[in-house]
Amino acid sequence: MRYIIFDFDGTLADSTQLFMQAWNTFAKQFNYLPVTQEDLVSSRNLTIQQRAKKYEFPMHKIPIILPKVYQYFKAHMNEVALFDGIKEMLEALARNGYKIVIISSNAQENIELFLRQEGIDTVSQVLTSSRIFGKDTVIRKFMKQQNLTADQLLYVGDEVRDILACNKVSVPFAWVSWGLDGYELIEKENPRFVVHSPQELMSALKLEG
Template sequence: MKYIIFDFDGTLADSTAVFASAWNTIAQKYKFKGIELKEIESLKKLSIAERSKLFDFPMYKLPMILPQFYRLYRQSLNDVHLYDGIKEVLMEIDKKGYKILIISSNSQENILEFLKLNNIHCVSKVLSSTRIFGKDKVIKKFLKESGITPSEVFYIGDEQRDIVACKKVGVPIIWVSWGYDAIEVVQQEEPEYKVNTPQEILNII
C-alpha cells in the first residue's frame, strides 16, 4: 500500500451546516426547496436522485449551480470543522509512511484553504473532480500518472457515488458511517470495509 486517498466533505470535514446554508441561498435564488437542519439525518437515507426530486432540483442544472455553491461554501470555511479524531488519524497515516491525497467534488481552492486554516501539512496532493459523478476518471488518471496499481491504494469516503467510482477502477474503499450517506443507501454497493470511527481506519490500513 502506497497511497491513502480521502474524500473531503463528509469524510474529513463536517460541512453540514455550511452545505445547508449555501444550498438555501441558491434555493431561494432559483426557487428550489430549502433544507432545514433537522432534515439532515433523514436525507442521509435518500439517494442523490431521491434528494434531487425532494428539493425540486433538476440534476441537469448541477453544472450551473456547483460553481456558485462552492463560492458560497468558501465564504463560510471557518464554519467547516474536522471530524473528531480525523487529524490524529491523518498524522498517524503520515507517520506510517503512506502518501495522503484528497479527491473531492469540492474545489481544490476550498480544500487547500481549509487545510491551511487547520494546520494540516501531511496531504501531498488535492485533486478535484469537476463532475459530481466523475471521481472514477480522476482516480484512474491519478493511478496512470503515478504508475501504480489499484491494489496500492485505499480510498476512504462516505457516499454511494464514492463506492461506485472505486468499483469502476478496482480500488478498495473504506466507507465511513459519519458522512452524508447512511448505511441504507450504500450497503447495496458492498464496500470492502465499513468503519464507525476514524480510529478504525488505522486497523485496516
Template sequence: MPKYIVFDFDGTLANSLTLFIEAYNEMAEREGYRIVQESDLEPLSKMSIPERCKYLNFPLRNIPFAAPKIYRYVRESNIGFQFFPGIKELLDELKEKGYRLAIISSNAKDIISQSLKTHQVDYFDEILCSKFIFSKDKMIKKLLNKYKLTPSDALYVGDEERDITACSKAGIKVIWAGWGYDAAEVALKANPDYIAEKPKEILPIVSKLSVS
C-alpha cells in the same frame, strides 16, 4: 498493499454539511428550489442523489452549474470547515507510518487547501477535484496513472454511495466512513470492502492490509 490512502473530503475529513446547506438554501430561495429544513436531513441521508434532487425539486443536470455558486458562498462566509473528531490524529499517524496521502473530491481545491492549512496539514501529495460529482472513478484512474500505481496500491476512504461505486469502477478497495452523510442503508447497498464507524478504526484496516 496500499501505498496511497485516498480520502474524500466533505463528510469524510471535514464536517461541511451545515455550511453547504446554508449555501444551498441561499441559492434555492433565489432560484425556486425546495429549502432544506432540519427535519429533512435524516430522510435525505437515506436517499440516493437522484432521489434527493427530485425531493428538492432540483434538476440533477444543474449540479455542475450550482457548484460554483455554493463554493462562492463558502468562500465569502470565511467560516471554514472543521475536521471530524479524530481525523487530524489519523492523518498524522498515517503520514508518520509512511503512507502517501491524497484527496479526491467534488469540492473546490482552494477551499480544501485552506481547510488543510487551518488544521496545519501540509502533507497531501495530491488534491484532485471535479464539479462533476459522478466522475470520481476517472479521477482515481488519473491518480493511479500519474504515480504509476496498480489498483492494489491505493485505498479510498469515503462516506457516500457514489464513492463506493467509483472505487468499484476503478478497481480499488474502499472503506466506508460511517460518520459521514449517507445513511448505512444507502451506502452499504454499494458493497464497500470495509466499514469504519469512527476515524480511529481506519488505521487498523490499513495496517492489516499492509501485512497481508
C-alpha cells in the same frame, strides 16, 4: 497499499451544516425546496437523484449552482472544522509511510485553504472533479500518472457515488459512517471496510494512533 485517498466533505471536513446553509441560500433563486436538519437525517438513505426529486432540485443546473455553492463555502471557511480525530489519524498514516491524497468535487482552492487553516501538512496532493459523478475518471488518471495498481490504493469516503466510482476502477473502499449517506445505500456495493471513527480506520489498517 501505498496511497490513502480521502473524500473531503463529510469525510475529513464537517461541512454538512455549511452546505445546508448554501443550499438554502440559493433555493429561491433556482426554484427548489430548502432543507432542514431533520431533512438531512431522513434522507440519508436516498440517492442523489431521489433527493433531487424530493426537493425539486434542477439537476441540469448543477454546473451553474455548484460554483456558487463553492464560493459560499470559501466565504464561510471559518465555520468548517475537521471531524474529531481526523488530524491525528492523518499524522499516524503519514508516520506509517502512507501517502495521503484528497479527491473531491469541492474546489481545489477551498480545500487547500482549509488544510492551511487547520495546520495540516500531511496531504501530498489535492485533486478535484469538475463533475460530481466524475471521480472514477480522476482516480484512473491518478493511477496512470503514478503507475499504480488498484490494490495499492484505498479510497475513504462517505457517499455512495464515491464507492460507485471506486468500483468502476476496482479500487477498495472504506465507508465512514459520520458523513452524508447512510449504510443502506453503501451496503450493497460491498465496501472493504465500514468504520465509525478515525480510530477504527487505523485499526482496520493495523496502525497505532
